[in-house]
Amino acid sequence: MAKVLVFIDNPGPALKKASLELLTIARSLGEPAVAFNGELHDDVAATLGAYGAQTLYRPSAADLDDYLVGPKASYLAAAVLTAHATVVLTENSAEAREIAARLGIKLGAGVITDVVAVDPDGTAHKSVLAGSWTTTAKATTPVAVLTVKANSITPEPAVTGTAPGTITVEVPETATAASARITARNEKAASGRPDLAEARIVVAGGRGVDGNFGPVEELADALGAAIGASRAATDAGWIGHDAQIGQTGKTVSPQLYISAGISGAVQQKAGMQTAKVIVAVNKDAESPVFEIADFGIIGDLFQVLPQATAEIKKRKG
Amino acid sequence: MKIIVLVKHVPDAQFDRHLTGEGNTTDRSESILSELDEYALEAALQLIEARGGEAAGNKVIALSMGPAGAVNAVKKSLQIGATEGVHLSDEALAGSDAAATSLALAAAIRHLGTDTPADLVITGMASTDGETSLVPAQLAERLDLPQVTFASSLELDGGKLTARRDGDSHADTVEATLPALVSVTDQVNDPRYPNFKGIMAAKKKTITTLSLADIGVDPAQVGRSGSWTTVESAEVRPARTAGTIITDEGDAGIKLVEFLAAQKLL
Ligand SMILES: Cc1cc2nc3c(=O)[nH]c(=O)nc-3n(C[C@H](O)[C@H](O)[C@H](O)COP(=O)(O)OP(=O)(O)OC[C@H]3O[C@@H](n4cnc5c(N)ncnc54)[C@H](O)[C@@H]3O)c2cc1C
Numbered sequence: 001m002a003k004v005l006v007f008i009d010n011p012g013p014a015l016k017k018a019s020l021e022l023l024t025i026a027r028s029l030g031e032p033a034v035a036f037n038g039e040l041h042d043d044v045a046a047t048l049g050a051y052g053a054q055t056l057y058r059p060s061a062a063d064l065d066d067y068l069v070g071p072k073a074s075y076l077a078a079a080v081l082t083a084h085a086t087v088v089l090t091e092n093s094a095e096a097r098e099i100a101a102r103l104g105i106k107l108g109a110g111v112i113t114d115v116v117a118v119d120p121d122g123t124a125h126k127s128v129l130a131g132s133w134t135t136t137a138k139a140t141t142p143v144a145v146l147t148v149k150a151n152s153i154t155p156e157p158a159v160t161g162t163a164p165g166t167i168t169v170e171v172p173e174t175a176t177a178a179s180a181r182i183t184a185r186n187e188k189a190a191s192g193r194p195d196l197a198e199a200r201i202v203v204a205g206g207r208g209v210d211g212n213f214g215p216v217e218e219l220a221d222a223l224g225a226a227i228g229a230s231r232a233a234t235d236a237g238w239i240g241h242d243a244q245i246g247q248t249g250k251t252v253s254p255q256l257y258i259s260a261g262i263s264g265a266v267q268q269k270a271g272m273q274t275a276k277v278i279v280a281v282n283k284d285a286e287s288p289v290f291e292i293a294d295f296g297i298i299g300d301l302f303q304v305l306p307q308a309t310a311e312i313k314k315r316k317g
Numbered sequence: 318m319k320i321i322v323l324v325k326h327v328p329d330a331q332f333d334r335h336l337t338g339e340g341n342t343t344d345r346s347e348s349i350l351s352e353l354d355e356y357a358l359e360a361a362l363q364l365i366e367a368r369g370g371e372a373a374g375n376k377v378i379a380l381s382m383g384p385a386g387a388v389n390a391v392k393k394s395l396q397i398g399a400t401e402g403v404h405l406s407d408e409a410l411a412g413s414d415a416a417a418t419s420l421a422l423a424a425a426i427r428h429l430g431t432d433t434p435a436d437l438v439i440t441g442m443a444s445t446d447g448e449t450s451l452v453p454a455q456l457a458e459r460l461d462l463p464q465v466t467f468a469s470s471l472e473l474d475g476g477k478l479t480a481r482r483d484g485d486s487h488a489d490t491v492e493a494t495l496p497a498l499v500s501v502t503d504q505v506n507d508p509r510y511p512n513f514k515g516i517m518a519a520k521k522k523t524i525t526t527l528s529l530a531d532i533g534v535d536p537a538q539v540g541r542s543g544s545w546t547t548v549e550s551a552e553v554r555p556a557r558t559a560g561t562i563i564t565d566e567g568d569a570g571i572k573l574v575e576f577l578a579a580q581k582l583l
């Protein structure tokens with residue numbers, strides 16, 4: 001059976017939903033193992049077992065996080081060889097994709113990014129050109145490296161859990177040689193809201209919020225949603241850049257995307273047009289966002305959003 | 318200082334884009350300089366201008382790999398301000414995936430550094446057609462250069478490069494010494510437009526065309542046959558169609574909630 005290695009990097013005290021999705025996909029492709037980096041909390045170890053990980057690989061070096069990408073790729077390459085893996089799965093974050101990129105060169109392995117589904121024969125499904133085309137692609141090399149988007153499947157624990165043994169992987173001493181060093185790290189404050197990439201519902205605000213994200217936040221909280229933004233809103237400094245949706249921000253595919261005060265430029269659409277349902281609130285009937293909205297309201301977001309928030313609260317009691 | 322900026326010629330995203338080329342490749346008929354590469358070019362121009370510009374012996378080489386039309390991305394870069402242009406073009410490159418692209422570009426970068434190696438290779442954060450962001454990291458791997466990617470700010474002090482990289486949960490300060498490979502985001506600067514003077518000046522600048530033979534790459538290693546991935550099928554996603562559009566008459570917030578309830582999204 002194919003050995004499938006899932007790379008999990010610094011999950012902290014609990015595994016993200018995206019990691020659970022990777023483990024679930026790994027089981028559908030073969031025998032799952034995990035290449036882990038960072039501190040391993042008990043809960044995480046237990047969850048890895050519950051999701052069927054057969055073996056846990058950990059790096060001999062503890063300083064991988066002090067460098068940008070390169071050394072982690074060296075570690076992962078060593079883990080793939082140790083595990084005899086033929087498929088490697090990582091999340092689709094900027095860093096994971098770059099690790100995958102270098103891993104591909106080290107192993108002579110084809111890399112496919114933005115994967116949303118993998119067939120048992122390794123065929124990967126993805127959408128390209130800002131969500132306007134869907135393609136299937138395959139690695140033609142002995143090892144395939146796939147970076148999988150969050151929210152691709154429903155995670156499911158294994159029928160029978162495991163108690164994976166740990167194997168230490170020697171990270172080559174040269175791994176850090178030509179690497180850029182991370183000399184300072186500023187952790188961002190947690191918002192308490194769902195992670196944008198994984199959220200089931202996203203409420204996003206644009207230039208139309210005019211500096212006041214209050215109505216967007218209140219609607220998001222009533223719906224248990226994450227908050228997104230257009231580049232106009234992040235450039236204005238009304239909200240952090242990590243909330244930006246679009247070509248140069250995050251790509252999201254939630255069940256519901258509520259766009260408020262956003263015109264719907266191509267670069268914005270690139271990040272959200274694979275959402276299942278799109279709702280748009282904009283006071284300009286000519287806004288391109290209405291071309292892709294399942295439900296559009298021509299109106300003032302400062303009227304519509306608070307009224308919707310109040311109605312949801314009333315219904316939820 | 319010698320900086321190589323990688324510029325890609327990509328289909329204009331303002332129009333519909335198609336995967337109708339041979340082997341499900343991109344139709345490149347309506348193409349432009351990838352807008353994300355304008356930030357890379359601007360970063361390079363700012364770095365050399367702060368060091369006395371071309372008069373002080375600095376140069377910015379714009380390098381593009383692609384079919385005949387890709388020379389337009391090089392020309393545009395020269396109009397914006399690059400010193401010279403290089404167009405890597407060869408029939409055998411058609412259908413190259415990221416691994417094959419990075420192999421060819423790495424060989425071209427080595428070739429351009431035969432006399433004096435480049436101090437910096439600067440790329441965009443992603444191509445606006447492939448959108449993989451694989452090429453910069455793969456170039457760092459192939460050229461054994463420190464990788465400073467997704468830089469949202471960039472400073473160079475002597476031979477020391479300092480960049481800011483924004484992640485989801487943290488923002489990092491990254492340091493490396495030259496030579497290095499850098500990719501920049503659209504946060505890093507405000508790219509300039511070509512002006513009349515630049516457009517006129519560009520006419521006198523050199524564009525060198527390189528083939529695979531010139532850079533010593535075996536055609537079998539690149540293109541569709543040398544790639545490590547294949548696209549097996551490509552289909553247009555049914556275009557999203559407009560749904561119900563209403564004008565607020567004082568109750569649109571309630572109608573919105575009714576819509577969500579009907580869709581079982583509450
Ligand atoms: C290289 C590059 C990359 C880019 N990447 C991204 C990206 O990743 N993400 C992104 O979003 N953009 C990106 N952009 C920018 C993009 O082109 C647009 O400029 C941007 O999306 C516009 O943001 P906006 O819709 O909020 O602002 P605008 O286009 O100004 O639209 C504001 C909208 O709000 C409406 N409005 C105003 N007041 C109200 C109100 N009270 N109630 C309701 N509606 C109201 C207006 O009718 C208008 O439609 C990029 C651009 C470039 C060049």
Ligand SMILES: Nc1ncnc2c1ncn2[C@@H]1O[C@H](COP(=O)(O)O)[C@@H](O)[C@H]1O
Binds near residue numbers: 353
């Ligand atoms: N064919 C190419 N010619 C020149 N530069 C390229 C080419 N392909 C990719 N690049 C560079 O690599 C960056 C990232 O591209 P990608 O990995 O395709 O998303 C781009 O912004 C360019 O700077």
